[in-house]
Amino acid sequence: MRAFPLTVTALAAALLLTACDDGGGGSGNKNSSACEIGGVSLQIGSASVAPAAGDTGEVPVSITNQSTPCTLDGFPGAVVSADGTEHKVPVLKGAKAQQLKLAKGDSASFTITYVRGKAADRSSLAAKTVKITLPGSAATRSFPWSYGPIALKGAEPDAGVSAFQQVGD
Template sequence: MRAIPLTVTALAAALLLTACNDGGGGKNGKSSSACQIGGVSVQIGSASVAPAAGDTGEIPVSITNQSAPCTLDHFAAVFLSTGSGEQAVPVLKGAKAQQLKLAKGDSAAFSISYVRGKDGDKNALAAKTVKIGLPGSDTSRSFPWSYGPVAGKADGSGPDASVSAFQQVGD
């Protein structure tokens, strides 16, 4: 007799999941409900700046939805630019993305961690701006980088920096 209630429960759960699917019908296969950089306010908060070469700093970035409900479903795209080129900041090793739904007025945050490089070091990235893009969106926004040079990874694969997962802010 237990097989019938479990089957009904499983069927109901499957129908609910199907009803929640937006079909991903946005441009280029992107979800039409993805948060867009133009529909949110982006603010770089008070940073814990790395004071000297070899020290680690952390820059919090908060996003507040200013428009229709939207979803953050992966990691922010972050690039450090020198003016003559840019380098992607990788995701923090071991970080797991979570899907966050933001109603109008809701906020989420992530952090950019970095190791300060030595001024003039050929492996250091003399960043002038940080460019931030949201998952599922083709647009980005640039902000001044005033936290000093970013050390390069020992293997030469890019900046010694990382991006954390989005976290819900507030209730």
């Protein structure tokens, strides 16, 4: 009997198509794949470096999509490393994530804001690198941290990452 295997095959295909539905309705042309570190160019721009202990600095990070359309949905990740230990940079208080769809060539940015600590002080983190991650991906990209020590609030860096912002049109 061929009717049974054909029915099962049709049912399986329908279930697979339903599982792929993004639930958003519309034209079905939406691309919900997360942006990947390997598919974007990632740069740390000219920073507004905190000049002295207690001052606030800002480090802009820009992302330009180099491949197929992708989505930034959530917050960027930043981890600073010092003396073999890693410290996750929290999201800035009050920041609200927005979903950004990036076509090839589109750009977005976010900012790492930090309070400068005192050099060689126990209440400061002598950061050497910062690792960046994108939401929905575990891949990282490391950059040197050359903006001075970061003050600590308890055991955490006195720093934060902002939400993504669309760059350009």
